[in-house]
Amino acid sequence: xxxxxxxxxxxxxxxxxxxxxxxxxxxxxxLLIGTLVVVxxxxxxxxxxxxxxxxxxxxxxxxxIWTVIPFGLTIVMFLWGASVYFRITRPPTNAIDxxxxxxxxxxxxxxxxxxxxxxxxxxxxxxxVRLTMASEDVxxxxxxxxxxxxxxxxxxxxxxxxxxxxxxGKYHLFCAEYCGTRHSNMIGWVYAMTPADYQAWxxxxxxxxxxxxxxxxxxxxxACNTCHGDVPGARGPSLTGLYGHAVHLSNGQxxxxxxxxxxxxxxxxxxxxxxxxxxxxxxxxxxxxxxxxLQLIAYIKSLSPPAPAGAAASPAPAPTPERKVSRx
Amino acid sequence: MSTPEPVPAVRPPxxxxxNASYGVRSWLLTxxxxxIAILYLITVTFFFAIGGVAAGLVxxxxxxxxxxxxxxxxxxxxxxxxxxxMVFFFLIPAIPAVLGNFLVPLMIGAKDLAFPRxxxxxxxxxxxxxxxxxxxxxxxxxxxGWTFYTPYSTVYSNGWVVVTAVGIFIAGFSSILTGLNFIVxxxxxxxxxxxxxxxxxxxxxxxxxxxxxxxxxxxIAITLLLVGAERLFHLGIFDPAQGGDPVxxxxxxxxxxxxxxxxxxxxxxxxxxxxxxxxxxxxxxGYKFIAGSSIAIAALxxxxxxxxxxxxxxxxxxxxxxxxxxxxxxIPSAIKVxxxxxxxxxxxxSYETPLLYALGFIxxxxxxxLTGLFLAALGLDIHVHDTYFIVAHFHYIMVGGTxxxxxxxxxxxxxxxxxxxxxxxxxxxxxxxxxxxFNLTFFPQFIVGYLGMPRRYHQYPEEFQVLNVMxxxxxxxxxxxxxIPLIYFxxxxxxxxxxxxxxxxxxxxxxxxxxxxxxxxFAETPVVSGRPYDYATGREDVALG
Numbered sequence: 001x002x003x004x005x006x007x008x009x010x011x012x013x014x015x016x017x018x019x020x021x022x023x024x025x026x027x028x029x030x031l032l033i034g035t036l037v038v039v040x041x042x043x044x045x046x047x048x049x050x051x052x053x054x055x056x057x058x059x060x061x062x063x064x065i066w067t068v069i070p071f072g073l074t075i076v077m078f079l080w081g082a083s084v085y086f087r088i089t090r091p092p093t094n095a096i097d098x099x100x101x102x103x104x105x106x107x108x109x110x111x112x113x114x115x116x117x118x119x120x121x122x123x124x125x126x127x128x129v130r131l132t133m134a135s136e137d138v139x140x141x142x143x144x145x146x147x148x149x150x151x152x153x154x155x156x157x158x159x160x161x162x163x164x165x166x167x168x169g170k171y172h173l174f175c176a177e178y179c180g181t182r183h184s185n186m187i188g189w190v191y192a193m194t195p196a197d198y199q200a201w202x203x204x205x206x207x208x209x210x211x212x213x214x215x216x217x218x219x220x221x222x223a224c225n226t227c228h229g230d231v232p233g234a235r236g237p238s239l240t241g242l243y244g245h246a247v248h249l250s251n252g253q254x255x256x257x258x259x260x261x262x263x264x265x266x267x268x269x270x271x272x273x274x275x276x277x278x279x280x281x282x283x284x285x286x287x288x289x290x291x292x293x294l295q296l297i298a299y300i301k302s303l304s305p306p307a308p309a310g311a312a313a314s315p316a317p318a319p320t321p322e323r324k325v326s327r328x
Numbered sequence: 329m330s331t332p333e334p335v336p337a338v339r340p341p342x343x344x345x346x347n348a349s350y351g352v353r354s355w356l357l358t359x360x361x362x363x364i365a366i367l368y369l370i371t372v373t374f375f376f377a378i379g380g381v382a383a384g385l386v387x388x389x390x391x392x393x394x395x396x397x398x399x400x401x402x403x404x405x406x407x408x409x410x411x412x413x414m415v416f417f418f419l420i421p422a423i424p425a426v427l428g429n430f431l432v433p434l435m436i437g438a439k440d441l442a443f444p445r446x447x448x449x450x451x452x453x454x455x456x457x458x459x460x461x462x463x464x465x466x467x468x469x470x471x472x473g474w475t476f477y478t479p480y481s482t483v484y485s486n487g488w489v490v491v492t493a494v495g496i497f498i499a500g501f502s503s504i505l506t507g508l509n510f511i512v513x514x515x516x517x518x519x520x521x522x523x524x525x526x527x528x529x530x531x532x533x534x535x536x537x538x539x540x541x542x543x544x545x546x547x548i549a550i551t552l553l554l555v556g557a558e559r560l561f562h563l564g565i566f567d568p569a570q571g572g573d574p575v576x577x578x579x580x581x582x583x584x585x586x587x588x589x590x591x592x593x594x595x596x597x598x599x600x601x602x603x604x605x606x607x608x609x610x611x612x613x614g615y616k617f618i619a620g621s622s623i624a625i626a627a628l629x630x631x632x633x634x635x636x637x638x639x640x641x642x643x644x645x646x647x648x649x650x651x652x653x654x655x656x657x658x659i660p661s662a663i664k665v666x667x668x669x670x671x672x673x674x675x676x677x678s679y680e681t682p683l684l685y686a687l688g689f690i691x692x693x694x695x696x697x698l699t700g701l702f703l704a705a706l707g708l709d710i711h712v713h714d715t716y717f718i719v720a721h722f723h724y725i726m727v728g729g730t731x732x733x734x735x736x737x738x739x740x741x742x743x744x745x746x747x748x749x750x751x752x753x754x755x756x757x758x759x760x761x762x763x764x765x766f767n768l769t770f771f772p773q774f775i776v777g778y779l780g781m782p783r784r785y786h787q788y789p790e791e792f793q794v795l796n797v798m799x800x801x802x803x804x805x806x807x808x809x810x811x812i813p814l815i816y817f818x819x820x821x822x823x824x825x826x827x828x829x830x831x832x833x834x835x836x837x838x839x840x841x842x843x844x845x846x847x848x849x850f851a852e853t854p855v856v857s858g859r860p861y862d863y864a865t866g867r868e869d870v871a872l873g
Contacts, residue, residue, distance in 0.1 A: 003778070033666075037691065045679070053675045062666070067663060070662040074704075084707020138479055143780070145780025152641060182400055
């Protein structure tokens with residue numbers, strides 16, 4: 001019987017190392033307490049009914065020792081856990097994009113080139129994969145135990161997360177957040193492949209329309225282009241080169257245009273209004289489905305070609321502080 | 329049931345709280361804290377039985393990987409019933425409402441709680457709330473899990489969300505009023521000489537618990553009202569389709585429900601402090617540290633709720649703060665464990681059943697607490713969150729901790745409560761059966777959880793079956809272990825030997841009044857002149873009884 005799942009991602013080893021450290025600490029203290037309890041209980045067992053125990057009932061030194069040692073140990077655990085967490089939450093810039101739509105009770109996964117999969121995901125090893133996830137109904141959670149990777153997919157927002165597979169194989173994909181009747185059927189497989197196999201897989205099958213191309217169509221269908229037409233004097237700001245860059249808002253704040261910002265600006269445009277533009281855009285809440293939003297965002301992202309490696313393109317949307325309030 | 333037995337004329341029975349009056353009415357309208365404790369005992373035992381049967385059905389389904397015993401929807405309703413019955417109607421009320429009600433006035437030398445009729449009202453609220461929830465769970469069914477996560481609970485579930493929530497809402501007032509009653513009682517009704525630092529640690533534990541009950545419970549009440557409002561009137565509080573925020577619900581829910589864990593474990597710790605001293609006949613080691621750590625746990629308990637949201641998209645920085653605060657809770661817990669262990673040192677240890685439960689508690693709580701560190705560690709929690717690892721961890725705390733302590737306390741005070749002795753042999757057997765069954769049930773769940781099995785799964789991949797079979801086997805043993813005390817406690821009420829006033833030779837005012845106590849508790853108000861747990865000096869009150 002195995003005690004650890006397969007280690008198949010770049011952070012699996014780090015998570016397991018912390019796990020083993022905690023197991024050692026747990027084993028040590030459990031054995032310590034267990035042994036002391038058993039030894040004391042036997043050594044000081046009552047030998048006659050009227051026996052009187054020795055009155056040992058306080059020790060300032062002991063209290064300090066057994067406060068300070070656990071304190072030090074928990075700080076070590078905290079720092080170690082936090083460092084693993086940072087490794088997991090910071091997405092690298094050179095990731096390939098996969099768009100995930102979760103709904104009761106299936107996973108729909110779309111590659112940027114248009115390949116679509118149901119409850120199956122093919123990824124190359126050795127390259128980061130960045131998931132932009134949306135839910136059409138309740139909260140789900142994308143969980144691949146072999147990758148030690150889990151992220152809730154919360155409706156009404158995008159959940160952006162990433163992993164990097166390191167070992168070819170077929171791994172469980174589970175929904176980890178209870179989502180209703182067939183929660184335990186919302187499972188699938190992740191296939192991690194060598195880059196060559198992955199290219200072969202991409203070449204096979206009919207990718208169909210790319211997400212960005214589908215988004216471009218929606219852009220016209222929803223008449224976005226009438227205002228965001230990228231011409232001088234347009235009623236809305238230009239979207240070219242927008243993604244990943246700073247936007248100055250009418251309230252004096254500055255935000256980075258990441259997926260979350262773009263999504264909010266479509267469904268609730270007045271929330272973060274770009275400086276210098278009137279409040280004329282209608283809300284698209286409920287008018288564009290989750291997949292449509294993903295397509296539109298893929299399209300807007302395609303208008304900002306990825307910066308060459310090392311350039312100033314703003315990475316990391318996840319931990320970026322959203323508010324840089326400049327007070328007058 | 330033939331002719332009523334004639335009362336022996338020679339020795340008229342002493343009047344105690346059990347025989348002071350007869351009839352259903354004398355119980356349902358009582359304001360005696362001891363009788364109300366018995367009402368609670370019957371009530372929470374009933375809800376425990378329902379929750380236990382549901383747990384058995386869950387384990388039955390999980391014996392095989394396929395979902396073959398129940399439909400998925402039925403399975404989801406069963407684990408929801410298990411969670412709601414156990415958490416809200418057994419674990420939260422069990423020790424405070426049964427043992428706390430019985431013991432707090434006795435331990436401080438008072439005649440009753442400060443508000444005896446509010447105490448009775450509290451019981452009615454729990455009973456009505458519990459029966460309402462039970463009716464909703466069985467008649468209508470509810471499949472949200474005990475956590476009611478939105479928007480599933482407010483928009484998508486077909487279950488009886490609102491009625492169940494009303495039941496929990498009503499029972500919440502029982503918890504608030506009990507906490508209020510204890511706090512006022514402990515402040516105003518201590519016997520002469522019973523200073524704060526002469527109070528038994530059980531009372532300190534009840535005090536800390538009461539603080540959480542009063543401050544936390546209103547939040548779950550408000551949260552459930554909001555769930556009802558969104559479900560019935562589509563107010564758009566948590567539903568993102570209407571501009572609500574589903575994660576807001578999680579913040580509100582865990583703001584109560586994490587402290588609620590300490591409503592369950594602080595009273596258990598309070599019981600253990602009494603048992604360890606009584607059966608090692610020694611003053612507690614580090615009285616002030618144990619008392620202070622209860623208050624520290626109560627305070628910290630309100631600052632850690634965000635560790636339930638490490639993978640929900642909560643900000644990284646919030647995650648860091650909640651992680652470090654969660655680690656801090658480990659320290660007062662560790663202080664308690666070390667002090668209990670040190671109390672045994674150079675004691676006069678006698679292995680009666682209550683001590684077996686107490687030692688079992690120390691082991692299981694230590695292990696359960698240490699596995700909590702895995703979940704406070706940010707990077708590790710991402711993997712084990714929402715898996716069986718968490719299920720195993722909180723069962724070590726709630727079953728291995730709270731229920732072990734509850735049973736240990738029931739055995740320790742049963743002679744006082746009933747005036748009868750339980751059979752020693754069977755009680756030791758049951759303590760061992762429970763300890764073994766418990767570990768066999770829940771230890772494998774740590775492994776299957778780390779392997780990746782998510783919780784609340786009706787069916788699961790075949791590679792997890794061996795560990796699940798072990799768990800189900802353990803649950804069967806555990807179930808038998810719980811039945812044995814139920815049988816012999818009831819048996820002892822009729823056939824048990826009469827208990828002496830102080831069968832354990834324990835200190836504490838509750839042992840200096842007859843077993844069972846008279847309605848007014850003490851013939852005259854006791855005066856306290858020394859420290860608690862004064863065993864070692866052989867003071868005269870030790871020999872009483």
